[in-house]
Amino acid sequence: MKFVAVIRQVPDGESRLKVQGGRVDLSGATLILDQMDEYAVEEALRLKEKHGGEAVVVGFGPERTEEAIRTALAMGMDRGVHVVYEGYADPVTAAEALAPVLREEAPSLILTGGQQADWDSQALGGALAEALGVPVVAWTTVLELEGATAKAKHDLDEGAEWVRVPLPAVFTTQQGLNEPRYPTLPGIMKAKKKEIKKVAFAGNPRVEILEEGIQEKARLGKVLDGKDPVQAAEELVRLLHEEAKVI
Amino acid sequence: MVLVVLDHDGSKLRKASLEALTRARQLAEALGEKVAGVLLAEGPAPVEEARGYVEVLYVAELGPYTAEKWAAALLEAAKGGAKAIVAPSSRQSRTYLGRVAYALKAGLLEDTLESAAEGGMVHATRYAYLNRVTQRQRAPLPVVLTVKANTTPLAEPLGTQGEVVPLAVPPVPTVEILERVQEERKGVSLAEANVVVTGGRGMGSPEAFKGVEELAALLGGAVGATRAVVDAGWRPYAEQVGQTGKTVQPSLYIALGVSGAVQHLAGMNKSKFIVAVNKDPEAPIFKHADYGIVGDVHQVLPALIQAVKRLKD
Numbered sequence: 001m002k003f004v005a006v007i008r009q010v011p012d013g014e015s016r017l018k019v020q021g022g023r024v025d026l027s028g029a030t031l032i033l034d035q036m037d038e039y040a041v042e043e044a045l046r047l048k049e050k051h052g053g054e055a056v057v058v059g060f061g062p063e064r065t066e067e068a069i070r071t072a073l074a075m076g077m078d079r080g081v082h083v084v085y086e087g088y089a090d091p092v093t094a095a096e097a098l099a100p101v102l103r104e105e106a107p108s109l110i111l112t113g114g115q116q117a118d119w120d121s122q123a124l125g126g127a128l129a130e131a132l133g134v135p136v137v138a139w140t141t142v143l144e145l146e147g148a149t150a151k152a153k154h155d156l157d158e159g160a161e162w163v164r165v166p167l168p169a170v171f172t173t174q175q176g177l178n179e180p181r182y183p184t185l186p187g188i189m190k191a192k193k194k195e196i197k198k199v200a201f202a203g204n205p206r207v208e209i210l211e212e213g214i215q216e217k218a219r220l221g222k223v224l225d226g227k228d229p230v231q232a233a234e235e236l237v238r239l240l241h242e243e244a245k246v247i
Numbered sequence: 248m249v250l251v252v253l254d255h256d257g258s259k260l261r262k263a264s265l266e267a268l269t270r271a272r273q274l275a276e277a278l279g280e281k282v283a284g285v286l287l288a289e290g291p292a293p294v295e296e297a298r299g300y301v302e303v304l305y306v307a308e309l310g311p312y313t314a315e316k317w318a319a320a321l322l323e324a325a326k327g328g329a330k331a332i333v334a335p336s337s338r339q340s341r342t343y344l345g346r347v348a349y350a351l352k353a354g355l356l357e358d359t360l361e362s363a364a365e366g367g368m369v370h371a372t373r374y375a376y377l378n379r380v381t382q383r384q385r386a387p388l389p390v391v392l393t394v395k396a397n398t399t400p401l402a403e404p405l406g407t408q409g410e411v412v413p414l415a416v417p418p419v420p421t422v423e424i425l426e427r428v429q430e431e432r433k434g435v436s437l438a439e440a441n442v443v444v445t446g447g448r449g450m451g452s453p454e455a456f457k458g459v460e461e462l463a464a465l466l467g468g469a470v471g472a473t474r475a476v477v478d479a480g481w482r483p484y485a486e487q488v489g490q491t492g493k494t495v496q497p498s499l500y501i502a503l504g505v506s507g508a509v510q511h512l513a514g515m516n517k518s519k520f521i522v523a524v525n526k527d528p529e530a531p532i533f534k535h536a537d538y539g540i541v542g543d544v545h546q547v548l549p550a551l552i553q554a555v556k557r558l559k560d
Contacts, residue, residue, distance in 0.1 A: 126345025226542015
């Protein structure tokens, strides 16, 4: 069987973001394999270890995305494909870019993160599934293969459910599905020799970003000493009632 | 035509649907189009209520939700030539609308705060980079747009009864649902709550959440939890606030024994007022708080409950 993890490279949530000319400038940010996509890589590796076959990482994004693909290869993925694209792409455009590669690879399962840590989109899984004409299971927390089908547990807006889905299918991944492994030193050495096939994409995104700004709300920062908890609680409730007027 | 997806709980429309309706009406007016509602239902649906808000109401009874069925029904409704599809933002909508947007080759504007049509384009603002950045976007028609909860005034009924049109949805290959795991829910839902009281690791034990529940109930709010608390099995995943849980934007967010990891902040940093209680004055949460108490949460929380009770009396 073949298992594909679709990944992107994003800024670390801890790293400082700056804006230049009305757009986010990532030149100073630490860039990592999207943590949501890490669950997808880990799950592809576990499925391969259990059922045999091949685990392929498909990365989407600018040249630098190769670093994130190498991370996935160092975790143990067999080989990589890099769909090279500079700039912002909405999920429909990204799915258009990825679909030809995925059709050619023809995997049994396609896994990708539930939400992108840069563009905050949750729609790539659905868009990929539509592009390939297969079902999608979003926000997966348990995944088991049963022959030509998979059994999965996934979250809904309220509650969760167990489903059975004919393969191939797309799964979006999240915390709880697994604990991603760290790349080992031998893994990193091996990853350097693994193949990354480059595929160019020259599409036009439908959605255009006009402007970005960091607008952290200025917080009041009124911190009370809680040595006398009753007095502090009284004062806090007074502030929330009279000043903030929220209770 | 502007289509608006009306989410409901089986007996009445959700508040988020009335926000989506407002946005749909704004777009329709700017585009010179009519608004049609789409009511997708497992079983019973609030048809009578919904038809009070639109001139045309497409209704499809589809059985249990799957992304495939919901997408197929919307595509069927869109066949008349939808210029825009508007829906409340949810995990489910952002999945099935990924399918719909791809099928229509439409621009997808997710989780929008505001939107407007101008010169054949739809403009929208939204958050990105784990809620840290505000982004202005635009896309040509057709667009698919989801509306972030608590951003938009609620629509009023039209005072007429819209025409009800049953949708004939072709069968689609989809997942087979084996078992539903219902969420145990007390009080208001996290996504729509105006007050959220969240407990973190600093609460120390699952028993300590009794106090969190009591304070949330007193304030008419919902209980939240951090990832550490959910991972420890103290609270259900449904209550998790953060990057891998739910995103909330209440008027008042009270974080009890929460340190303030980036992943948690991503789920609540747009709350109007943030209150933190933590014994560690260096906890990052205080940098993001409007009000805070440095103190032992086990002493402060009971005192807070008493103080709120006194205020209410």
